[in-house]
Structure formats: C-alpha cells, structure tokens
Amino acid sequence: METLKVDLGSRSYPIFIGTDxxxxxxxxxxxxxxxxxxxxxxxxAVDRHYGExxxxxxxxxxxRADKIVVADGERHKNLKTYERILSEMLRLHCDRQTAVIALGGGVIGDLAGFVAATFMRGIELVQAPTTLLAQVDASIGGxxxxxxxxxxxxxxxFHQPRLVWIDTATLTTLPPREIVCGLAExxxxxxxxxxxYFEFLETRLPDLLRLDHEALIKAIHRSCEIKAEIVAQDERESAQRxxxxxxxxxxxxxxxxxxxRRLRHGEAVLLGMLAEAYLSCEADLLAGDAFTRIENFLKRIPQKRRLEGIPISLVEQCMAFDKKVKHGQLRLVLLRDIGEAMVTSDWPREKLPRAIEYALS
Ligand SMILES: NC(=O)c1ccc[n+]([C@@H]2O[C@H](COP(=O)([O-])OP(=O)(O)OC[C@H]3O[C@@H](n4cnc5c(N)ncnc54)[C@H](O)[C@@H]3O)[C@@H](O)[C@H]2O)c1
Ligand SMILES: [Zn+2]
Known part of the structure; x- marks a missing residue:
C-alpha cells in the first residue's frame, strides 16, 4: 500500500493506493x-462488482453502512438524482455524523461529493474511485x-474528501475504452x-495497457502527486491549476x-493534446524533435478516431463557446518542452484548422 498526502493545511488528506x-x-x-x-x-454497474x-x-x-445505488451514466449526474439521494438519506435518518463513500467513476465522485458538500451543510466524504480517470484526476482536488x-x-x-482510497484491482473490470481515458490524463x-515521468510512460505503456498492477501503482502515484501538488498550490483554480x-x-x-456521444472525455483530451502540441510547435515554443516524440507516444495509445463527418468549422465554433474565452481572447495551454507548459493567448490562430485536422487524421 502506498500513501501520499494532499497538502491543504488543516484540510489535508491522504491518498492510499493499493491492489486488492x-x-x-x-x-x-x-x-x-x-x-x-x-x-x-x-x-x-459498479455495485455489481464491488458493492458487496x-x-x-x-x-x-x-x-454501520447503507448503500444507495443510482443509474449509470453522465446523464444521471443531475439535480434529480441528487435530490433522490438526499431523500433516501433523510429516510435512512442520516445525520451530520454520517460520512459518504463515493464508490465509482468520476460521475459518482462528483455527484456523491456534491451530496456530501451540501447534506446538512456538509458531511465527511471518502472517495473510492474505480475508473483510472477518477483515480488520477476526478477524486482529487475537491x-x-x-x-x-x-x-x-x-x-x-468545493468539498475536499477526508481520504481517497484507490484499489487498482477494480480496474480489471473496466472497459478498455475507459482505461484509454485515464491514460490520456x-x-x-x-x-x-x-x-x-514521460520517459517512464514511454517505457511502461505496454504494461499499463495490460493492467500490470506494479506499473499502474507507480503511474497512479505520480499522477496523484502531480495533481495534489497543483491543487495544493492553487486550490480554487487559477494560474497553476x-x-x-x-x-x-x-x-x-x-x-x-x-x-x-461520439467521444469519451479522455479520448477527446488525447486528440486535444495532439492538436495543442502541434500548435505549440507552430508557435515556436516546442522543438520539432520533442513534438515528434510526443506524437509517437500519444499515437501508441490505442484509440479510434470517432469524429468522421464532423466539419472542422464546427469544432472551431465550439471552441469559441469555451468558458476559457477571456476578454474575447482564447487562452491555450501550450508546451515549451516535454514536462513544461504555459498558458498563453498568443498563439497562431490561423493554424487552428490544420491542428484539428492533424489530430483527427
Ligand atoms: N471533479 C473533478 O475534478 C473531475 C475531473 C475530471 C472529470 N470529472 C468528471 O468525471 C466524470 C467522468 O468520469 P469517468 O470517466 O470515471 O466516467 P464514469 O464515472 O461515467 O465511468 C465510466 C463507466 O465505467 C463504469 N465503471 C466505473 N468503474 C468501473 C469498474 N471498476 N468496473 C466496471 N465498470 C466501471 C461506470 O459505471 C461508467 O459506465 C465526468 O462527469 C467529469 O465531469 C470530474
Ligand atoms: Zn480531463
């Protein structure tokens, strides 16, 4: 069992990473x-494997523990499900001493986390993430x-958990597409x-893809550490986050x-990273050989391009709606090198269609 800490003063909490x-x-x-x-x-879906x-x-x-099972899927991450859970908890006479355990992927983590943040003005929360994406991303940061x-x-x-419990054995029942999503993050x-860490991933990608637990624990550990560091520096999102x-x-x-519907979040991020690495290169921030190395690695992560027939102009339009449009300027995170990123609104806009085309090709 490995442990690390998210350092947030009096609200610090440990992350435990183990197998079985x-x-x-x-x-x-x-x-x-x-x-x-x-x-x-x-x-x-998760209950079937791990509820008992x-x-x-x-x-x-x-x-003492009770269990509340909700329907699977992002479309149920809404106020209706939230209210149903609260009603059930009130019927069960839960009180301020009750703690919520979120057992599932990021959808459950977000939903159950919001329940914990608001039930009787906030009760304790334990994150037990069961997707690779939730283990390295959604369960940490509050x-x-x-x-x-x-x-x-x-x-x-924002509601930080009391602790995060990661069991890599839960990943064995996860659909392969979901593993790819976690690998993207x-x-x-x-x-x-x-x-x-990038070099480690280059070497150990085949092990990660076949769910070798030793490799998984190492990667999850380092990813949690990076997310924890960034969250600790900047809990409520700005420059670092x-x-x-x-x-x-x-x-x-x-x-x-x-x-x-066509792309899972992580799949889209994988393509987004290819496009943004391409733009980093076009902006003369990232050297050509570093870009080639990134490209080679990202393309080794198995993924189908699932956007046939979607015009690039539609993707551009969607980008304009992105909430990161600030004062009419679209800011991007670009790479200066492998392991070094920066936020900038100074990037070659005319290269955007080609970057998207490149990522989808
Ligand atoms: N709070 C944050 O900081 C943060 C960060 C990233 C993403 N998110 C949120 O996370 C959500 C996406 O999370 P996700 O990718 O984990 O998706 P998800 O929670 O929908 O899980 C993906 C699928 O895998 C199933 N599943 C989960 N664990 C399983 C297991 N061990 N075995 C078999 N099946 C399993 C789920 O039932 C679901 O069908 C989004 O709603 C996103 O907004 C939040
Ligand atoms: Zn993401």
Whole structure:
C-alpha cells in the first residue's frame, strides 16, 4: 500500500493506493475516525462488482453502512438524482455524523461529493474511485457537482474528501475504452510537469495497457502527486491549476462537436493534446524533435478516431463557446518542452484548422 498526502493545511488528506485493498477500507476508516456511520453511493454497474465487497469490509470493522445505488451514466449526474439521494438519506435518518463513500467513476465522485458538500451543510466524504480517470484526476482536488440542462458541471461546490482510497484491482473490470481515458490524463500530467515521468510512460505503456498492477501503482502515484501538488498550490483554480487544462480546450470542443456521444472525455483530451502540441510547435515554443516524440507516444495509445463527418468549422465554433474565452481572447495551454507548459493567448490562430485536422487524421 502506498500513501501520499494532499497538502491543504488543516484540510489535508491522504491518498492510499493499493491492489486488492477494498477489503481493508473498513479498518482504515475506523483508524482515521471518519464518521460514525456510512452511506455508500454507487451505480448499478459498479455495485455489481464491488458493492458487496465494500459493505462486507465496513461490516467486518463493525461500522454501520447503507448503500444507495443510482443509474449509470453522465446523464444521471443531475439535480434529480441528487435530490433522490438526499431523500433516501433523510429516510435512512442520516445525520451530520454520517460520512459518504463515493464508490465509482468520476460521475459518482462528483455527484456523491456534491451530496456530501451540501447534506446538512456538509458531511465527511471518502472517495473510492474505480475508473483510472477518477483515480488520477476526478477524486482529487475537491471539485464536486452536477450538470444542468444548459451546461456541464454548472452546479457544484468545493468539498475536499477526508481520504481517497484507490484499489487498482477494480480496474480489471473496466472497459478498455475507459482505461484509454485515464491514460490520456496520465499522459497530460507527464507532459505539463515531469519529463522523467514521460520517459517512464514511454517505457511502461505496454504494461499499463495490460493492467500490470506494479506499473499502474507507480503511474497512479505520480499522477496523484502531480495533481495534489497543483491543487495544493492553487486550490480554487487559477494560474497553476489552469495547466491541467492542457489538451482540454480543443478536447472540449471535439467532445461538444461530437454531441458528447461520439467521444469519451479522455479520448477527446488525447486528440486535444495532439492538436495543442502541434500548435505549440507552430508557435515556436516546442522543438520539432520533442513534438515528434510526443506524437509517437500519444499515437501508441490505442484509440479510434470517432469524429468522421464532423466539419472542422464546427469544432472551431465550439471552441469559441469555451468558458476559457477571456476578454474575447482564447487562452491555450501550450508546451515549451516535454514536462513544461504555459498558458498563453498568443498563439497562431490561423493554424487552428490544420491542428484539428492533424489530430483527427
Ligand atoms: N471533479 C473533478 O475534478 C473531475 C475531473 C475530471 C472529470 N470529472 C468528471 O468525471 C466524470 C467522468 O468520469 P469517468 O470517466 O470515471 O466516467 P464514469 O464515472 O461515467 O465511468 C465510466 C463507466 O465505467 C463504469 N465503471 C466505473 N468503474 C468501473 C469498474 N471498476 N468496473 C466496471 N465498470 C466501471 C461506470 O459505471 C461508467 O459506465 C465526468 O462527469 C467529469 O465531469 C470530474
Ligand atoms: Zn480531463
């Protein structure tokens, strides 16, 4: 079991990373004196694999636990599901001493996190992420929330967990497409922050793809460390946290242009990183050989281009709507080198269509 810490003063919390460790969660919660009783919030797909395991672990530690199972999917990350969970918790007579355990991917983490942030003005939260994306990204940093019909993540709150519990064994039941999504965020961490980590990923990509637990633990550890460092420096998002948007400005536009159905978020980010690395090169920030190395690596992550028939102009339009448009200027995170990123509004706009075309080719 590996441990690291998200350093936020009195709200600091540990991240535990292990394999086949779900059964030990109950004992640890007792040790850390998290809550007096628990509500596990999960979805039907995750519940089928891990619901019983987590309840058994809490029961073995003599901790009282209930489980609330919601429907699977981003479209259920909304106020209706949120309200249903709150009603269920009130019916179960949950109180301020109850802690929420979010067992699932980022959708569950965001939804259950928002429940914990707001139920009786805030109760304790434990993140138990079960997708690679949630393990390296969504479960850390304290952003919680739900979608509104007019926009994704439009309703939410900052609410840091008491601890994060990562069991890489849960990844064995994850669809391969979801592994790719997690790898995209992992590659992003290396590209914006750590050249040596990038070299590790270049070497160990085949191991990560076949879910070698030793390689996974190393990558998850380093990615959590990078996200934790950035969050600790800049909890409420500005300069540093913005670097985590590498690949995301063009990525979001691709997601939107595909009607949020054709591409998963991580898949879009993967393509977005290719396009933004291309622009970094065109802006004379990134050297040609570094760009080629990035390109070779990103293209080794197996992915189908799923945007056939979508005009580049639509992607450009979607980009103009991006919330990062500030004072009419679209800011991008570009790379200066492998492991070094910067935010800039000074980039060659006329090269954008070619960059998108390149990423999709
Ligand atoms: N709060 C943040 O900082 C943050 C950061 C990134 C993303 N997010 C949010 O996270 C969400 C995306 O998260 P995601 O990519 O994890 O998607 P997800 O939660 O929808 O999970 C993907 C799919 O995998 C299934 N699944 C989860 N764990 C499984 C397992 N171990 N075995 C089998 N199936 C499993 C889920 O049921 C779902 O069908 C988005 O809503 C996004 O807004 C939040
Ligand atoms: Zn992302």
């Amino acid at each position: 460790s779900l059964a030990q969660l109950g004992e640890l919660l007792k040790l850390y004196k998290v809550g007096e009783r628990f509500v596990v919030i999960t979805n039907a 395991k987590i309840l058994a672990s809490l029961e073995a530690a003599r901790l 952003k919680t929330g739900v979608n509104h019909p007019l926009g994704k993540n439009m309703i939410g709150a 992992i590659a992003k961490h290396a590209l914006i922050r750590d050249r040596r 913005a670097l985590l948007n590498f690949g995301h400005t063009i990525g979001h536009a691709l997601e939107a242009a595909g009607g949020f």
